Amino acid sequence: MSESGAAADDRPGPLSGVRVVEVGVWHAGPGASAILGDLGAEVIKVESLRGDPERTHGTFGRMAVKSPTVKPGWNMLFEMSNRNKRSVSLDLASADGRQVLHRLIESCDVFLCNLRQSSRQALGIAAEDVLEVNPMTIYVDVNAFGHHGPYASTGGFDPLGQAMSGMMYTTGSEEPMTLSWIVLDQLTSITASHAAITALYAREREGRGQEVSTSLYGAGVWFEHANLLFESLAPEPMEFDWDRRAVSPLRSTFPCKDGNWIVSTNHPPHRGWPEFCAAIERPDLVADPRFDTDEKRSGSLELYAVLDEVFLSRTRDEWLEIFAAADLFFVPANRVADVLDDEQAEANGYIVPFEHPFLGRIKIPGYPVRFGHHRAGTRTAAPALGEHSVAVLTELGYSTDEIDALVDRGIVAAGGAS
Amino acid sequence: VTAGPLSGVRVVDMGIWHAGPGGAAILGDLGADVIKVEAPGGDPERIHGRFGRMAGMELPLVLPDWSMLFEMSNRSKRGIVLDMKSESSRPVLERLVAGADIVTTNVRLSTQARLGVDFESLRTYNDRLVYVNVSGYGETGPYADLGGFDPLGQAVSGMAMMTGDDEPRPVEMIVLDQLTSITASHAALAGLVARDRTGEAQAVYTSLYGAATWLQHANLLATSWVGRKIELAWDRSIVSPLRSTFRCQGDDWIIGTNHPPEKYWEPFCRAIDRVDLLVDERFDQHEKRVQRSAELIAVLDETFVTRSRDDWLERLHDAGLLFAPVNSLQDVLVDEQAVVNGYVRNLEHPLLGELTVPGYPARFEGLAAGTQCPAPRLGQHTADVLAELGFSADEVTELREAGAFGDDGGEA
Numbered sequence: 001m002s003e004s005g006a007a008a009d010d011r012p013g014p015l016s017g018v019r020v021v022e023v024g025v026w027h028a029g030p031g032a033s034a035i036l037g038d039l040g041a042e043v044i045k046v047e048s049l050r051g052d053p054e055r056t057h058g059t060f061g062r063m064a065v066k067s068p069t070v071k072p073g074w075n076m077l078f079e080m081s082n083r084n085k086r087s088v089s090l091d092l093a094s095a096d097g098r099q100v101l102h103r104l105i106e107s108c109d110v111f112l113c114n115l116r117q118s119s120r121q122a123l124g125i126a127a128e129d130v131l132e133v134n135p136m137t138i139y140v141d142v143n144a145f146g147h148h149g150p151y152a153s154t155g156g157f158d159p160l161g162q163a164m165s166g167m168m169y170t171t172g173s174e175e176p177m178t179l180s181w182i183v184l185d186q187l188t189s190i191t192a193s194h195a196a197i198t199a200l201y202a203r204e205r206e207g208r209g210q211e212v213s214t215s216l217y218g219a220g221v222w223f224e225h226a227n228l229l230f231e232s233l234a235p236e237p238m239e240f241d242w243d244r245r246a247v248s249p250l251r252s253t254f255p256c257k258d259g260n261w262i263v264s265t266n267h268p269p270h271r272g273w274p275e276f277c278a279a280i281e282r283p284d285l286v287a288d289p290r291f292d293t294d295e296k297r298s299g300s301l302e303l304y305a306v307l308d309e310v311f312l313s314r315t316r317d318e319w320l321e322i323f324a325a326a327d328l329f330f331v332p333a334n335r336v337a338d339v340l341d342d343e344q345a346e347a348n349g350y351i352v353p354f355e356h357p358f359l360g361r362i363k364i365p366g367y368p369v370r371f372g373h374h375r376a377g378t379r380t381a382a383p384a385l386g387e388h389s390v391a392v393l394t395e396l397g398y399s400t401d402e403i404d405a406l407v408d409r410g411i412v413a414a415g416g417a418s
Numbered sequence: 419v420t421a422g423p424l425s426g427v428r429v430v431d432m433g434i435w436h437a438g439p440g441g442a443a444i445l446g447d448l449g450a451d452v453i454k455v456e457a458p459g460g461d462p463e464r465i466h467g468r469f470g471r472m473a474g475m476e477l478p479l480v481l482p483d484w485s486m487l488f489e490m491s492n493r494s495k496r497g498i499v500l501d502m503k504s505e506s507s508r509p510v511l512e513r514l515v516a517g518a519d520i521v522t523t524n525v526r527l528s529t530q531a532r533l534g535v536d537f538e539s540l541r542t543y544n545d546r547l548v549y550v551n552v553s554g555y556g557e558t559g560p561y562a563d564l565g566g567f568d569p570l571g572q573a574v575s576g577m578a579m580m581t582g583d584d585e586p587r588p589v590e591m592i593v594l595d596q597l598t599s600i601t602a603s604h605a606a607l608a609g610l611v612a613r614d615r616t617g618e619a620q621a622v623y624t625s626l627y628g629a630a631t632w633l634q635h636a637n638l639l640a641t642s643w644v645g646r647k648i649e650l651a652w653d654r655s656i657v658s659p660l661r662s663t664f665r666c667q668g669d670d671w672i673i674g675t676n677h678p679p680e681k682y683w684e685p686f687c688r689a690i691d692r693v694d695l696l697v698d699e700r701f702d703q704h705e706k707r708v709q710r711s712a713e714l715i716a717v718l719d720e721t722f723v724t725r726s727r728d729d730w731l732e733r734l735h736d737a738g739l740l741f742a743p744v745n746s747l748q749d750v751l752v753d754e755q756a757v758v759n760g761y762v763r764n765l766e767h768p769l770l771g772e773l774t775v776p777g778y779p780a781r782f783e784g785l786a787a788g789t790q791c792p793a794p795r796l797g798q799h800t801a802d803v804l805a806e807l808g809f810s811a812d813e814v815t816e817l818r819e820a821g822a823f824g825d826d827g828g829e830a
């Protein structure tokens with residue numbers, strides 16, 4: 001059943017034939033066109049002569065992401081945001097550079113931009129400019145806090161979007177904390193690509209392009225739908241932090257003998273406390289008057305002291321086998337590194353092997369959906385700056401002489417490998 | 419009411435709980451006509467009272483078949499009752515699927531096969547169908563038949579360790595169910611585009627596990643690249659003050675972000691009236707500030723508690739620095755920025771009255787998106803939908819007598 005790596009699969013993607021032009025920087029924005037690329041769209045990244053600043057950004061969370069030992073100018077963040085793309089490097093401040101961009105806009109189905117509004121206006125790539133050149137285009141606007149309102153022109157990065165949307169108070173600490181790392185940038189990329197595909201479908205039916213606009217803030221609110229709806233309905237502020245003892249041993253976490261944890265969930269009513277006590281070989285607890293109702297078990301430090309001791313007597317895998325046999329819902333609490341080696345993740349294409357041009361064979365996350373007829377997921381590694389300038393300009397109808405002249409005058413940078 | 423971008427698309431939702439039905443609700447937010455098909459007893463989420471730590475949320479005003487979770491998962495839909503276990507319901511199912519663009523389901527595959535609602539069965543009624551399957555951990559592999567709920571998906575995917583990996587802490591509440599709904603609707607849309615281009619039925623498969631790996635792309639890629647564990651825990655004392663959090667007067671917090679640290683140190687000190695730090699020999703070079711970050715943050719903490727959050731934000735914004743308030747969820751519900759962009763909006767709910775609800779997070783020019791109508795009562799639209807499907811009143815009576823809508827006739 002499992003696919004043997006993206007590289008061996010030459011089926012088209014569900015968005016094959018769709019052409020995306022991106023003028024974007026950092027992750028939220030470029031990450032969306034990378035996802036469209038995962039789905040088979042052809043993506044052209046237009047960069048300034050200096051390139052996307054993410055190419056040279058040095059840290060990611062608490063770690064360095066630049067790797068001088070691998071290749072100068074390469075870093076992991078840029079790879080993540082720009083897989084599946086070709087790079088064209090242009091002097092966008094020059095009239096001739098704009099002319100090239102103009103032709104790219106004429107040729108595209110989706111135009112994606114996350115520059116600030118003032119920069120877009122200066123470059124002539126605001127929504128109205130692009131839609132005037134090509135009224136059939138889907139103009140995807142990604143910004144920090146929304147198109148309107150007091151923060152409309154404020155820039156922002158992942159942690160600021162997390163802060164605005166309430167995400168930082170969901171971590172179980174009184175002190176606000178971000179969820180690591182750049183999950184909101186990624187969620188915004190998911191959201192922007194969701195909106196882009198929706199608008200593409202609407203275009204097929206209505207015969208017109210349009211602007212769609214989303215933001216870090218919007219994506220954060222979408223993610224927090226349940227929390228916000230509850231907060232909206234509840235008469236008083238609600239507790240959203242995780243407390244392993246607060247609900248029920250059947251919706252909790254337990255550390256095991258080998259230092260690993262297991263996690264349980266909301267069990268259907270017919271599988272409950274007696275089955276659990278039997279599985280852990282503590283049938284005495286069923287009728288123990290200290291613990292014989294849901295209410296008594298909720299939040300009982302005494303009960304968790306008893307159970308914690310029981311769980312420390314066996315390893316995680318021993319417990320998982322016991323609970324599987326009892327048909328109770330317990331799974332391992334994997335660490336990120338565990339996921340990379342997890343058979344289940346590999347079988348479903350959530351983690352796929354990828355032959356990277358200079359990192360060699362590595363494991364990377366895939367597109368989280370399998371299509372019956374189509375291939376989805378990373379097809380190519382992130383491009384070098386200007387790696388495809390010549391190829392793309394040739395496709396646009398520029399002659400070799402014209403391209404040479406543009407390169408000589410410093411309007412186009414045709415750098416990079418191959 | 420303006421049309422949504424998916425107006426004219428018809429979706430049949432055969433799922434239960436949130437991951438699955440939530441995807442269909444998003445398609446409904448975008449204007450698709452979504453019909454939720456429930457068994458005679460109704461979706462178990464209708465009567466599920468406990469949500470995370472809240473035993474209650476059985477709000478006194480609500481009906482016996484209503485819960486907040488059900489509302490969240492089933493907004494923007496109409497509801498019908500159909501007893502799939504009864505052969506008599508088959509003609510209704512056939513016409514429903516024949517007229518649908520998308521079917522979404524998160525029932526286990528073995529149950530789908532038993533009820534004859536698996537992809538191979540459904541496509542015989544509609545050779546242009548987009549079938550969207552949502553499972554716990556993916557439809558193949560050793561966990562394929564295991565049931566899954568949100569915290570389990572977070573556990574298996576490493577997401578429960580996202581706040582640091584000494585102890586798992588699933589992120590509350592049902593954010594992974596919601597993310598899976600986002601993922602499923604994303605896949606349904608891509609399937610729809612592909613269907614129109616190829617003319618062929620499409621089957622797409624996703625899961626809680628898949629959605630969580632998607633969210634954690636950076637964590638997974640970084641771990642893969644460095645070949646060892648990476649630090650995930652947030653620690654405000656070891657990051658640059660320009661991207662740390664600060665508690666202000668009144669216990670409100672603000673946060674900064676990745677400013678180029680050398681360029682912005684001086685404007686930062688000026689904005690907070692601490693020019694003394696520019697010449698403080700403990701902190702007068704970037705390297706020293708990195709080395710002594712805990713000490714520096716402690717010094718700054720004393721300054722930040724002296725003014726209100728809004729005061730600081732104004733000063734920092736005036737200096738061209740990117741800082742934002744750390745909002746609570748209550749703040750978000752009334753935040754002007756969220757309201758004007760439609761991230762939260764008011765809804766007149768028939769049971770609950772005026773209510774603030776989250777919207778669809780993208781704005782379409784001239785097209786409406788967001789909650790279209792509240793979740794249906796059990797079987798509320800059975801008669802309407804059957805009439806649309808061309809069943810006459812007599813035929814509906816016959817179906818009802820034959821048990822197609824269950825013993826009680828499919829009315830709540």
